[in-house]
Amino acid sequence: MSVFVTVLSLSSLATILAALVSLADYHLNDYGVCTININGGTRTVDVNGGSSILSSLAKHKIFIPSACGGKATCGLCKVTMVDTISPVLPTEEPYLTAKEIEGGVRLACQVKVKRDLEILIPGEFLTVSQYQAKVEKITKLTYDIKKFRLRLLDPAQMEFKAGQYVQVDSKLYGAVREEVSRAYSISSAPSDRKAIELVVRLVPGGICTTFLHEHVKVGDKLTLAGPFGEFYLREGADHLIFIAGGSGLAPIRPMILDILKRKLDKKMTFFFGAVSRKDLFYVDYFRDLEARYPNFTYIPALSGAKPEDEWDGEEGLITEVVARNISDPEGKQAYLCGSPGMIDAALGTLREIGIGAEHIYYDKF
Amino acid sequence: MGNAPQINPLVIFLASLFTSNMVLVNFLGMCSFISVSSEYDTASGLGKAVALVMVFTTTINWLIYHLLVVPFGLEYLRYLVFIVVIAATVQIIEMAMDRYLPDLHVRLGIFLPLITVNCAILGISLFMVIRSYSFWQTVLFGFGSGLGWWMAIAALAAIREKMAANRLPPGLQGPAITFIITGLMALAFVGFSGIFAVM
Numbered sequence: 001m002s003v004f005v006t007v008l009s010l011s012s013l014a015t016i017l018a019a020l021v022s023l024a025d026y027h028l029n030d031y032g033v034c035t036i037n038i039n040g041g042t043r044t045v046d047v048n049g050g051s052s053i054l055s056s057l058a059k060h061k062i063f064i065p066s067a068c069g070g071k072a073t074c075g076l077c078k079v080t081m082v083d084t085i086s087p088v089l090p091t092e093e094p095y096l097t098a099k100e101i102e103g104g105v106r107l108a109c110q111v112k113v114k115r116d117l118e119i120l121i122p123g124e125f126l127t128v129s130q131y132q133a134k135v136e137k138i139t140k141l142t143y144d145i146k147k148f149r150l151r152l153l154d155p156a157q158m159e160f161k162a163g164q165y166v167q168v169d170s171k172l173y174g175a176v177r178e179e180v181s182r183a184y185s186i187s188s189a190p191s192d193r194k195a196i197e198l199v200v201r202l203v204p205g206g207i208c209t210t211f212l213h214e215h216v217k218v219g220d221k222l223t224l225a226g227p228f229g230e231f232y233l234r235e236g237a238d239h240l241i242f243i244a245g246g247s248g249l250a251p252i253r254p255m256i257l258d259i260l261k262r263k264l265d266k267k268m269t270f271f272f273g274a275v276s277r278k279d280l281f282y283v284d285y286f287r288d289l290e291a292r293y294p295n296f297t298y299i300p301a302l303s304g305a306k307p308e309d310e311w312d313g314e315e316g317l318i319t320e321v322v323a324r325n326i327s328d329p330e331g332k333q334a335y336l337c338g339s340p341g342m343i344d345a346a347l348g349t350l351r352e353i354g355i356g357a358e359h360i361y362y363d364k365f
Numbered sequence: 366m367g368n369a370p371q372i373n374p375l376v377i378f379l380a381s382l383f384t385s386n387m388v389l390v391n392f393l394g395m396c397s398f399i400s401v402s403s404e405y406d407t408a409s410g411l412g413k414a415v416a417l418v419m420v421f422t423t424t425i426n427w428l429i430y431h432l433l434v435v436p437f438g439l440e441y442l443r444y445l446v447f448i449v450v451i452a453a454t455v456q457i458i459e460m461a462m463d464r465y466l467p468d469l470h471v472r473l474g475i476f477l478p479l480i481t482v483n484c485a486i487l488g489i490s491l492f493m494v495i496r497s498y499s500f501w502q503t504v505l506f507g508f509g510s511g512l513g514w515w516m517a518i519a520a521l522a523a524i525r526e527k528m529a530a531n532r533l534p535p536g537l538q539g540p541a542i543t544f545i546i547t548g549l550m551a552l553a554f555v556g557f558s559g560i561f562a563v564m
Contacts, residue, residue, distance in 0.1 A: 002438070009437045013429070013446065017453040028460040087471050114467070 037082075037118045038062070043126055047113055053079060054108040063128045063225045064121060065167060066181070070109035077108040082118035085111070128225055129155060131166075135220045136195060141281035144202045145247055146213055147187070149195055150222060157193040158226065160186060162233060162254035163335070163363070166196065166226030170211040182208035185251035185337070185363070186227065191261055199250040231363040233258065237333035239267040241355075243322060243346050245274070248338035249282060251363060255335060260293055269297045269325070273318030273342065276302055277309035299325060318342065319349040329354035336362035374505040377498070381509030383557040387485045388517045389550055394485030398518055399543050401476055403529075408522030409515070410469050411476055416511030418458060418480050419489060422451045423507030426490040427500055440494075447490045448481075455481045485514055521546060 031049025036056065038044065047056040054070050054077050057063075068074035075095030081104040088096065092107045133150035141147050152158055167181040188197035203209045216222070233240075233255050240259070242252045249272060259266055274280045286298040301314035301321040314321045326332070334350050336343050343364050350360055387393050394415070402408045426447050434443055459477050462470045470477065480486060489510045493503045524546055533542055 005437050006439060006442070009433060009439060010442065010446070013433065014449060017449060021453050021456050024457040024460050028457075028464045086467060089471065112463075 031114045034113050035116045036113065037116070038126065039120055039123060040118075042123070049113045049115070051113060052109050053106075053111050053113055053117070053119065056113050057108070061129060062126060063130055064108050064125055065225070065228060066109060068109075069179070069181075072107060072110055075107065078105050079108045079111075080104050080120040081106055081111070082120065085115075085117065124228060127159075128228060129158075130223065130225045131155060131158060133196075133222050133224060135216055135218050135222065138216070138218055141199065142279055145281060146200055146202075148198045148200060148212060148216070149188075150198065150224070151195045152193075153221070158196060159193060160190050160196075160227035162186075162190050162258040163231045163251040164227035164229040165231075165251070165363075166198070166224045167228065168198070168208065168212070169223045169225075170208040171215075173211055173215045176207055176211075178207060180207050181225070182206075183228065185229075185231075187250035187253050189254050189257040189261060191258075199247045201247040229363070231335070231337070231361055233335075234333065234361065237266070237359065238331045239269070239333070241322070241326060241332055241334040241350075242268065242270040243318060243334065243336045243338070243342075244270075244272055245318060245338035245342045246279065248336075248342070248363075251337050252335065253282070256289070256296065260289070260296065265295075267295050267297075269299065271318055271322050271325075272298070272300045273321070273338070274300065274302055275304045276306050277311060317345070319345045322346065323349050323353065326353055329356075332359065334360045336360065338364075340364045372502065374499075374501045377502050378505040378509035381489075381506050382513040382516070383554065384560060386513040386517060386554050387489065387510045388514050389547070389554040391485075391488065392551075393488040394483045394514060395547075397476055397479065397483060398514075398521065398547070399540055402518055402522040402543065403525055405519065405522040405526050407472050409519045410472055411480075412515030412518045414458070414462070414469075414473060414477060415480055415483060415485070415518075416508075416515045418451070418455055419486055419511035419514070420504070420507045421458070422447075422454050422486055423489050423493060423510075424504050425454060426450055427493060427498075427503040430490075430494060443491070443494060444487075447487055451486055451490070452481045485510070517550070520550065524550075 029050040033046050034049040036045050036047060036053070043062075045057065045060045045062070047059065052070060054064055054066060064077045064079065066074060066077040070077075072091040072095075078095075078100070084104060088101055088106065089110050092110050095107060096105055131152050132154045133152050135148060136151045137149040139147040139149075163185070165183045165185045167183050169181050170179055172179060184198040184200055186196045187199045188195065200209055200212050202213045231251060242256065244252045252270065256268060256270060259268060270286065272280075272286075280300060280302070283300060286300075290296055290298045299314055299321060301316060301318055302309065302311050303315070303317050305311040305315055314324075332355050334355055336346050338346075343362050347360065347362070351357075381387065385391065388395065388398050397411060401411050429446060429450060430443065434440060434446055439446070455478060459470070462473075462477065489507055493506060498506055521543070525543065528542070537545070
């Protein structure tokens with residue numbers, strides 16, 4: 001009997017308190033309808049105040065990149081506030097530079113919408129959507145790189161520029177109790193809008209790459225957001241130099257295909273660096289393109305070719321190979337994608353050749 | 366309820382302010398007292414918030430204790446009941462502050478929800494039970510303790526601000542010198558003892 005009384009009285013106390021807190025939340029956290037003006041009126045949305053900018057915008061299908069889902073641990077969801085609305089919170093400080101704080105940059109997940117706001121975000125975020133996709137095909141390219149072909153279900157089409165990336169959400173698996181979003185470049189041509197391909201290298205210990213490599217099967221559904229990124233083809237050069245290493249090939253392939261498809265009168269040279277034969281992929285594919293299109297040259301290079309590789313192509317670090325093959329900087333643009341070490345080395349080589357920094361675009365990962 | 370000591374609530378109020386100051390005599394609520402006392406404005410803001418929460422929670426806890434806990438014979442669960450009530454009260458105060466005093470809310474930041482686990486808050490609810498205070502005694506005890514805590518942290522922050530430019534040996538900088546100052550302030554408060562004949 002006394003147990004019953006104890007449980008009942010404690011539960012009713014907890015229920016009453018919970019009801020009071022919810023009631024207070026309902027009344028105190030109600031800031032009415034607030035208007036968020038984005039990029040000087042490019043888009044305005046009416047939201048119910050009281051939630052963060054990040055989640056308020058997400059309800060209107062405007063997705064600001066966020067890897068942590070609004071916990072202030074990734075620092076990605078930066079937006080610029082046109083007027084100062086409130087001081088920067090201690091939770092935001094670690095992710096903002098002094099210059100950013102000066103310029104009104106805040107983390108969208110930490111700023112609560114309490115009144116009408118004016119914010120600035122990169123224009124591309126307005127065209128970003130969330131997609132449901134089905135894994136259509138998984139191809140093993142090398143011992144640690146796989147290609148995933150994803151059929152877009154909802155929305156069924158994506159318009160993107162060659163070189164842009166999407167963010168894929170991982171799901172819980174095995175001992176990993178965390179869902180993360182990771183960026184992967186789209187490796188298929190932008191002319192195919194109904195499906196995209198991703199080239200993913202297995203990063204030892206990586207949450208999302210392990211998820212994709214070891215737990216995703218054909219037929220599985222994935223959630224992704226995109227397209228994002230400033231790494232895409234620019235106008236104004238008649239010879240494009242592409243330099244990539246490993247899965248850095250992913251954003252380069254659609255760029256090359258895009259130019260071939262649009263029959264642009266541009267010369268292209270693609271340097272692809274790998275250690276040994278087992279790290280090479282898409283070799284026959286690019287050799288075939290090279291044979292069919294006179295304006296395209298493919299130069300794969302191995303930095304540590306083994307005798308059994310029977311390699312008769314270029315050898316040495318990719319930077320040395322670039323230096324051997326390119327000498328005249330005139331009319332050239334360079335697109336680089338690979339590890340930070342490779343990019344930094346290649347930037348040095350291109351500078352020595354004489355290609356100005358304004359003609360070099362790169363994507364470090 | 367009936368056997369409350371016959372002490373004038375006003376005396377309890379003054380006693381909890383000076384002779385039995387929650388932080389400087391009972392040494393409760395030290396964590397935020399040490400860590401949020403480097404700036405006067407923030408410290409004073411936190412002091413006010415703690416005082417506010419103390420008044421509310423002791424009052425609510427007294428009512429719940431005497432109207433729910435004692436009649437049902439649940440005294441052994443009072444820790445649980447008190448801490449749940451404190452958590453809910455802090456939640457509501459936080460929401461209200463975010464709405465009506467946003468600047469203070471931003472400045473208090475993480476310390477506002479942390480008031481929930483400020484031991485001084487739970488402490489006075491337990492003291493009120495041990496000392497069998499009546500309702501008005503409890504209200505003034507909570508009010509006095511809150512003001513006392515505010516006064517103490519504001520005084521400490523004022524001293525620390527004055528000392529900010531002083532050159533200290535490296536080993537004494539930060540919390541170390543703060544503890545020494547706290548000790549000296551506590552000694553001064555011991556000087557009040559005997560003024561009020563309670564506790």
